[in-house]
Amino acid sequence: MTEIKIREEDEFIKLGQALKKAGLVSTGADAKAVILEGLVQVNGETVLQRGKKLYDGDVISYEKNTVKIRK
16 A cells, blocks of 8 residues: 655645555546546445545545545
8 A cells, every 4th residue: 555645734735646656657647538438436335436535544435445544
């Protein structure tokens, strides 16, 4: 499992940004496409919102990759 950190001054990170920061997609357009195709899960549930806010402890799953959000 990979972990990514939310910037200290921020309380959350958006799903599209988290996918890019984790290196799972190259661009925001790629993030939007895989999210809208229903390929991304947050905490075990499929999410279709690129702007979904993720907080400390949330877990993203995409293509057998798992990423945990940390503050």
